[in-house]
Each structure stands twice: as structure tokens, then as C-alpha cells.
Amino acid sequence: xxxxxxxxxxxxxxxxxxxxxxxSSSLVPAKDPTVxxxxxxxxxxxxxxxxxxxxxxxxxxxxxxxxxxxxxxRVGKTARHLTFFEMLGNFSFGDYFKEGxxxxxxxxxxxxxxxxxxxIWVSIFRGDDQVGADEQARTAWKAAGIDASRIVPLxxxxxxxxxxxxxPCGPCTELYYDLGEAAGCGGPDCRPGCDCDRFVEFxxxxxxxxxxxxxxxxxxxxxxxxxxxxxxxxxTAVMEGQLAVFGTDMFQPLIxxxxxxxxxxxxxxxxxxxxxxxxxxxxxAMTFLISDGVFAGNEGRGYxxxxxxxxxxxxxxxxxxxxxxxxxxxDRVIETMKGAYPELEQHRKMIEEVATGEERRFxxxxxxxxxxxxxxxGERKSAGGHTIEGDVAFRLHDTYGFPFDLTxxxxxxxxxxxxxxxxxxLMEEQRQRARTSMxxxxxxxxxxxxxxxxxxxxxxxxxxxxxxELHTSIGDLRELGGGRVVLKLRESPFYAESGGQISDTxxxxxxxxxxxxxxxxxxxxxxxxxxEVEEGRLEAGARAKAMINRVRRHATACNHTATHLLQNALxxxxxxxxxQGGSSVGPDKLRFDFTHTKALSDEELSRIEDxxxxxxxxxxxxxxxxxxxxxxxxxxxxxxxxxxxxxxxRVIEVGDxxxxxxxxxxxxxxxxxxxxxxxxxxxxxxxxRRIEAITSRAAIDYLRGRDRLVNSLxxxxxxxxxxxxxxxxxxxxxxxELRLLAKEASSGKMADLGQTLSARAESAGNFKMLxxxxxxxxxxxxxxxxxxxxxxxxxxAVFLALxxxxxxxxxxxxxxxxxxxxxxxxxxxxxxxxxxxxxxGGRPTMARGGGGNASGVEEALAAARIWLSRxxx
Numbered sequence: 001x002x003x004x005x006x007x008x009x010x011x012x013x014x015x016x017x018x019x020x021x022x023x024s025s026s027l028v029p030a031k032d033p034t035v036x037x038x039x040x041x042x043x044x045x046x047x048x049x050x051x052x053x054x055x056x057x058x059x060x061x062x063x064x065x066x067x068x069x070x071x072x073x074r075v076g077k078t079a080r081h082l083t084f085f086e087m088l089g090n091f092s093f094g095d096y097f098k099e100g101x102x103x104x105x106x107x108x109x110x111x112x113x114x115x116x117x118x119x120i121w122v123s124i125f126r127g128d129d130q131v132g133a134d135e136q137a138r139t140a141w142k143a144a145g146i147d148a149s150r151i152v153p154l155x156x157x158x159x160x161x162x163x164x165x166x167x168p169c170g171p172c173t174e175l176y177y178d179l180g181e182a183a184g185c186g187g188p189d190c191r192p193g194c195d196c197d198r199f200v201e202f203x204x205x206x207x208x209x210x211x212x213x214x215x216x217x218x219x220x221x222x223x224x225x226x227x228x229x230x231x232x233x234x235x236t237a238v239m240e241g242q243l244a245v246f247g248t249d250m251f252q253p254l255i256x257x258x259x260x261x262x263x264x265x266x267x268x269x270x271x272x273x274x275x276x277x278x279x280x281x282x283x284x285a286m287t288f289l290i291s292d293g294v295f296a297g298n299e300g301r302g303y304x305x306x307x308x309x310x311x312x313x314x315x316x317x318x319x320x321x322x323x324x325x326x327x328x329x330x331d332r333v334i335e336t337m338k339g340a341y342p343e344l345e346q347h348r349k350m351i352e353e354v355a356t357g358e359e360r361r362f363x364x365x366x367x368x369x370x371x372x373x374x375x376x377x378g379e380r381k382s383a384g385g386h387t388i389e390g391d392v393a394f395r396l397h398d399t400y401g402f403p404f405d406l407t408x409x410x411x412x413x414x415x416x417x418x419x420x421x422x423x424x425x426l427m428e429e430q431r432q433r434a435r436t437s438m439x440x441x442x443x444x445x446x447x448x449x450x451x452x453x454x455x456x457x458x459x460x461x462x463x464x465x466x467x468x469e470l471h472t473s474i475g476d477l478r479e480l481g482g483g484r485v486v487l488k489l490r491e492s493p494f495y496a497e498s499g500g501q502i503s504d505t506x507x508x509x510x511x512x513x514x515x516x517x518x519x520x521x522x523x524x525x526x527x528x529x530x531x532e533v534e535e536g537r538l539e540a541g542a543r544a545k546a547m548i549n550r551v552r553r554h555a556t557a558c559n560h561t562a563t564h565l566l567q568n569a570l571x572x573x574x575x576x577x578x579x580q581g582g583s584s585v586g587p588d589k590l591r592f593d594f595t596h597t598k599a600l601s602d603e604e605l606s607r608i609e610d611x612x613x614x615x616x617x618x619x620x621x622x623x624x625x626x627x628x629x630x631x632x633x634x635x636x637x638x639x640x641x642x643x644x645x646x647x648x649x650r651v652i653e654v655g656d657x658x659x660x661x662x663x664x665x666x667x668x669x670x671x672x673x674x675x676x677x678x679x680x681x682x683x684x685x686x687x688x689r690r691i692e693a694i695t696s697r698a699a700i701d702y703l704r705g706r707d708r709l710v711n712s713l714x715x716x717x718x719x720x721x722x723x724x725x726x727x728x729x730x731x732x733x734x735x736x737e738l739r740l741l742a743k744e745a746s747s748g749k750m751a752d753l754g755q756t757l758s759a760r761a762e763s764a765g766n767f768k769m770l771x772x773x774x775x776x777x778x779x780x781x782x783x784x785x786x787x788x789x790x791x792x793x794x795x796x797a798v799f800l801a802l803x804x805x806x807x808x809x810x811x812x813x814x815x816x817x818x819x820x821x822x823x824x825x826x827x828x829x830x831x832x833x834x835x836x837x838x839x840x841g842g843r844p845t846m847a848r849g850g851g852g853n854a855s856g857v858e859e860a861l862a863a864a865r866i867w868l869s870r871x872x873x
Contacts, residue, residue: 041089076278079244084285125171126153369402390422500583555587619671620655764872
């Protein structure tokens with residue numbers, strides 16, 4: 001059975017057994033700051049497992065794309081470790097538990113996959129001081145039909161799962177397939193839990209039945225859940241009779257392509273095999289990461305992708321495959337997997353551009369870094385050492401951007417090790433130098449907000465789409481001191497910061513007090529308000545009038561709707577591969593980040609402005625409506641890749657050309673925006689651009705300011721504003737002529753000075769020696785003068801000093817013949833500069849220096865004459 005057949009049969013089996021199928025979520029987790037990337041099938045369902053949201057169905061099933069960095073250093077070195085993989089899973093939320101999960105797993109394994117029952121082993125939790133052995137699981141496996149001798153109890157590190165130090169946890173049971181004695185270690189106790197490759201763990205069933213508190217105590221959960229995961233790559237290897245995943249149909253097309261491009265034969269040479277496996281795994285990983293909106297960078301997810309891509313580029317270099325190759329390999333991944341993941345085809349162009357760009361950028365770095373590293377390795381081996389200094393790795397990382405993990409891998413491949421402790425120390429020193437402290441909300445306020453959000457019995461109903469002010473009541477309140485409070489309203493017109501839009505501000509009035517709303521925070525669909533009491537006091541339970549700042553709300557709404565128009569214009573002009581990478585919408589301006597591989601030209605920016613402003617002038621209606629997520633997708637609504645959406649979503653529709661999933665506030669027609677003006681466009685990371693723009697009153701003020709500037713400049717040059725460009729061009733011509741005249745005058749003066757100085761040159765052996773203080777306008781003129789004097793007096797040694805205020809500039813300019821005599825310009829400046837209170841140095845033929853002690857010039861000149869006389873005599 002091939003991988004696509006397993007993927008399909010798993011889905012069909014669980015649909016037949018009362019489950020609902022859900023698509024794979026993005027590799028970028030939605031609203032989950034605890035992880036960088038999706039690492040398991042259960043991740044998109046964490047709100048259901050934690051009880052934050054009700055599950056849409058008690059039984060769900062998925063095939064989830066996953067990425068783990070845990071074993072990235074081992075990828076390629078073994079035949080089973082991967083970074084990217086697919087996880088088949090079935091989930092129960094308060095429905096079936098151990099007996100049901102085990103029955104389903106056994107029936108699918110034996111009836112659908114038709115695995116040999118005599119080769120299936122299982123492990124169960126053997127118990128510890130807090131929790132006894134999992135006898136329920138043992139009984140259920142026996143009832144399913146597995147022999148008791150193949151049920152293996154294992155300790156907590158193998159068979160007890162937890163989401164973290166606190167929270168839901170519970171025992172798990174795992175299914176293993178016996179590959180036979182030939183794949184094992186031959187030990188008498190070889191069975192699941194052994195480190196050899198004989199028993200392949202292919203399915204893990206997790207039973208969430210406890211809640212662990214901060215003291216480590218376990219209490220039973222009121223609702224017991226099941227989370228299972230089966231690696232598609234591993235079960236495919238089992239089904240195809242392969243000892244390793246790289247032999248399956250999921251990897252063979254990639255490996256064949258790599259071998260064709262490199263001329264290598266897989267399975268013949270260990271170093272080549274390792275590189276082939278790295279390329280095969282990492283090409284899949286980078287293709288899916290880029291498709292889900294991750295771009296190579298130096299932080300977070302971007303760093304993970306860059307690390308994967310650079311390991312792949314290094315592997316291609318090892319195989320002597322010429323660039324560009326990554327984009328070709330990614331294209332092969334798309335062809336093999338677009339059936340299951342159609343988004344790969346949609347993002348093909350973007351994947352190709354990002355892969356090609358990173359390979360081009362890193363190519364030179366790899367070449368330089370390899371050369372430096374191999375030199376250090378050669379020197380260390382020659383000296384009989386075994387450790388490369390940490391400062392070598394640090395310099396490669398800091399100067400050339402050479403990743404440390406790549407440095408370590410290359411060093412280890414050469415049989416040496418790197419001083420990681422020294423590298424970490426140097427990195428920490430650099431971080432300490434660069435570290436700055438940023439605090440948006442005080443610790444006390446942040447803790448109070450979180451506590452109120454957790455403990456308040458009142459859940460706020462947001463009515464700000466319909467109302468700008470209303471009568472409500474204060475559901476709960478905490479005083480912070482200094483006149484500040486955090487509170488919850490029963491109904492609120494205030495928009496809480498989310499989706500890139502900042503929160504509303506405004507006022508809350510009660511019978512006994514008045515407060516200014518400073519900020520509004522979103523907490524899992526609820527909101528908490530930070531306010532500052534201006535008069536009297538606010539109390540929980542009091543009736544209140546809540547009012548937003550309408551002027552600020554309208555300006556923010558103009559900017560938010562404008563971001564939708566901007567995204568539409570960018571996609572229309574640059575192509576539908578453009579995706580939103582982030583945004584910030586406030587009353588003063590908008591910021592829109594989008595994926596693109598190069599800077600926009602002035603012409604492109606003008607066309608984008610024109611498209612947006614045309615839509616504004618045409619006065620298209622802006623409508624908001626709620627519909628199902630599937631219907632919104634079918635009608636072409638754009639969704640953010642890192643947002644998680646429920647079954648029902650809010651859609652903002654502008655005319656018939658823009659539909660986006662959005663929870664923000666908007667104008668009701670595009671004409672209300674007034675106009676849009678782009679004020680900047682720049683890079684904010686690899687393949688990520690940022691546009692900042694203004695609308696409405698801010699745009700009008702900006703344009704009026706430009707008008708005033710033009711009028712003022714026109715008045716200064718005594719012309720009409722309409723003729724300013726012509727007048728400026730005329731002034732530039734005049735300035736050019738004046739500069740030419742000044743240069744000619746300066747050249748004449750320099751020629752005269754050169755003749756005067758040439759006459760002062762002294763003979764020293766077979767050479768001319770000139771040591772003088774000069775009076776010129778700049779160090780550039782001094783350098784130019786020294787060149788002319790060296791050529792005129794050749795072979796010669798020229799040493800000049802220029803005093804500018806209290807500082808001194810020195811230059812030494814030697815003919816090649818002087819250097820051949822043993823005199824070096826860099827040595828002379830290095831010795832003379834301290835006499836004027838400074839330092840210097842340079843090449844043997846040309847060197848510069850200086851200092852702040854003008855009184856030492858004569859001493860330096862005298863010493864230079866003696867130095868040169870001795871060297872040249």
C-alpha cells in the first residue's frame with residue numbers, strides 16, 4: 001500500500017466510525033505563542049483540549065503536516081530522522097476513551113492495513129509514585145486480541161505524555177511493528193524500548209486524564225480526551241517493507257532526481273548518502289514552510305527555514321551539484337505532493353523565488369566560510385589538536401553569517417570538535433552589548449489584566465460594530481494604584497487590539513466617577529480594559545456609559561479599509577503570489593507587510609497608488625457579513641496564514657473585487673477614505689517588503705505640506721511653482737560650472753604647491769625622501785598630492801602631515817622600490833601616529849593615521865626623517 005492510499009484509507013476509516021475530517025492546519029500555529037511551528041496533529045485542537053473553546057464535533061480526524069527541529073542535526077546521519085512529516089490522527093473530546101481508541105487503532109492496523117498481528121507489539125505505562133500501571137490499557141489490548149507477551153510496560157519518559165510542566169497530561173500506549181531479528185541488536189531482551197531499529201513505533205495513543213498543578217500534583221480531568229498520532233512516513237515504510245523511510249515512494253522520486261543531478265549512487269558511499277538524505281528531507285521541509293508563509297530570516301521561524309535551506313545548500317555543495325538547484329528540487333516536491341496539498345501549486349512561483357534567492361545569497365557565504373574553516377581545520381590537524389577554537393566559529397557567524405550548526409557539522413565530519421562553550425560565551429557577550437529593554441505594559445498591569453481575564457465571572461459582549469456608545473455596567477474591576485484600573489464591561493463598544501488594528505480609546509462615565517480608556521486587550525475572544533480615573537472613582541457593578549473616541553475610530557477605519565484596497569492593488573499588479581505578512585493599523589497611518597522578492601520601482605508605487613485612489617473615488621460599498629468558513633473560502637475570501645478561524649467567520653467585502661476575513665472596523669464606503677498616499681516602501685527581511693501609507697486627513701495634511709514646501713522653494717529661487725523644476729535644473733547647471741571653475745583653480749594651486757614641495761625633496765641613497773607639513777583643504781587633497789609627488793619623485797618615499805584645527809592627519813605614500821628596500825608605509829605611520837596622540841597603519845605602499853595632538857607634528861616629522869634616512873641609506 002502506497003502513501004497516498006494510506007492517507008486516504010485512514011480518513012475513510014475514521015469517517016465511517018463517526019469522525020469528522022478536518023484539513024491540515026498551517027505549519028505556522030494560529031495564536032499559539034508557545035511554539036514556533038506546528039509539531040503535532042493535536043496542536044490546532046489545543047483550545048478544545050484545554051477547555052477554552054467547545055469542540056465542533058466530539059470526534060475529529062486529520063492528516064497534519066508537521067515540522068520538528070529536535071533532530072535536525074541527525075537528519076541525514078540516520079535513515080529515519082526527519083524534520084518535515086505528516087501525522088495521521090484521530091481525536092476524541094469527552095467521547096470514547098482508552099477502550100474505544102485501542103479498538104479503533106487495532107481494527108485499522110489489522111483490518112485495513114492488514115498488518116501481521118503476530119508482529120505488532122504495544123507498550124503501556126508501567127506506573128510510578130503518583131499513578132499506577134495502566135491496567136485499563138492492558139485489558140483493552142488483550143480484549144482486542146493481542147497476546148499478553150507482546151504488551152510491554154515502559155516508564156514515564158516513554159509512556160506518559162504532558163503538554164508542559166503544568167496542564168493536561170496522561171499515560172499513553174504505543175504500537176510497534178517488529179521488522180525481524182535481522183534489523184535488531186540480537187540481545188536477549190530486545191523488545192519495544194530497545195535503542196535498536198528492530199521495533200518501529202508507528203502509532204501513539206495519548207490518554208489525557210489528569211491535570212498537573214504547579215506543585216506537580218495530579219487530579220483527574222472532568223472530561224477525558226484522546227489524542228493519537230501515526231507518522232505517515234513510518235507506516236508507509238512498514239507497508240512497503242522498507243527498513244527506512246527514504247526507501248519509500250514518498251522519497252524515491254526526490255532521491256532519484258538528486259542522484260541524476262549529482263551523478264552519485266545512493267547506498268554506495270556514506271558521505272554522499274548523508275547529503276542525499278539531507279536534500280530529500282529538507283527540500284520537502286522548505287517547500288511546505290515557504291508555502292505556509294515562512295520566509296528566511298535571522299529570527300524565529302525565519303531562522304528555522306534559513307537553517308534548513310543552508311544545510312540543503314551545503315549538502316548540494318558536497319554532492320557538487322551546481323546552483324540553482326533548490327528551486328528545481330522544490331518543484332519536484334510540488335509535483336509529488338500537490339494532490340494532497342493543492343496550496344503548493346498555488347504558491348509555486350513564490351516557493352521558486354524564495355529558494356533561488358536564498359541559494360544565490362548563501363552561495364558566496366558558503367564558499368568564503370568553507371575556505372576559512374578548512375584552513376583552520378588543516379592547521380589544527382597539523383598541530384595534532386582535536387578542538388577548533390570557539391572564536392573561529394564566532395567570527396564565521398558574526399562576519400560571514402555562517403550558521404554555527406553548519407560549522408559544527410563540518411568540523412565533526414572532519415573528526416574534530418568545536419569549543420561550544422567559548423562560542424556561547426562570545427555570543428552572549430554580543431547579545432549583552434546589543435540588548436535593549438522594551439516594555440509596552442508594566443508588569444503589574446500585565447499581571448492584573450491576565451488575572452482579571454482568568455477570574456472574572458463576566459464575559460464581555462462586544463457591540464462596537466453597531467454602536468459607538470451605550471449604557472452598560474461594570475462587570476468586574478481591579479485597582480492598580482496611581483489612578484489606574486483594569487475592568488470588564490458587560491457590553492462594550494471598544495474594539496480590542498487584534499488582527500493588526502490597535503484598540504479604541506474613549507471614556508467611561510458612572511454616577512460616581514469618570515475614566516479615560518487607555519487600552520483594550522483581547523483575551524481569547526473576551527476583552528479587558530485598562531483605564532485611568534480622572535474624576536471620582538469607578539466600582540464593580542456600577543451602571544456606566546461607555547463612549548468611543550469617534551474621530552480616532554474613523555481615522556483607524558479609513559486606514560484599515562485602505563489596507564484591504566492596498567492588498568488588492570498589490571495582487572493585481574504583482575501577482576496573486578503576494579501574501580500579507582503582517583499589518584499595523586492606527587489612526588495616524590497604516591503599515592502593510594507583504595511577500596515580494598525585490599523592491600518596488602517608483603513606477604510600480606505610482607501605479608499602486610493610482611489603483612487604490614481610483615477605487616476610493618469610485619465610492620464602492622464596504623459590507624461586513626458573517627458566513628461559514630468553507631463558504632468564505634469558496635467565494636475567494638483571503639485569509640491570513642497565521643490566523644485560526646472558527647466555523648463562522650466575518651468577511652469584509654469591498655465592491656466586487658476584494659473579500660477578506662477580518663474582524664476589524666471599517667468605513668461603509670470607499671469614498672470616506674478620501675485618498676491614500678504611500679510615504680515609504682522598504683525591506684523588513686528576506687522576501688518581505690513593507691509599505692507605510694496615510695489616508696484621509698493625514699494624507700491631505702501631507703499633500704498640503706508638500707504644496708507649502710514647493711511654494712516656499714519657488715519663492716526662494718524667484719520663480720512660479722509650476723516652473724520650479726526648470727529653475728532648479730538651471731541652478732544645477734550654474735553650480736556645475738562654478739564647481740568646474742573652482743576645481744580648475746584648485747588644480748592650479750595644487751600644481752604650484754607640488755612644484756614647491758618637489759624642490760624640497762632630499763636624497764636618501766638611491767631614493768628621494770619628502771617629509772613635510774602641508775596646507776590643503778582636505779585629506780582627499782592631501783592624498784591626491786601625495787600620489788602626484790610619489791610619481792614625480794619616483795622612486796620616492798613621501799610622508800605628509802595636515803593640521804586641521806586641533807587634529808592631525810598623516811599619510812605615507814611609497815614607491816614599490818622603496819618597499820623592496822624594506823621600508824613599509826604602514827610601519828612608518830604606526831610609529832609616528834602616537835607622537836600626535838593617535839594611531840594608524842595601512843598597506844606597505846600607502847598608509848594613513850592621525851591624532852588629536854597638533855603640538856606633536858614637528859616631532860613626528862623630525863622622527864619620520866630619521867626613520868626614512870635609516871631605512872633608505
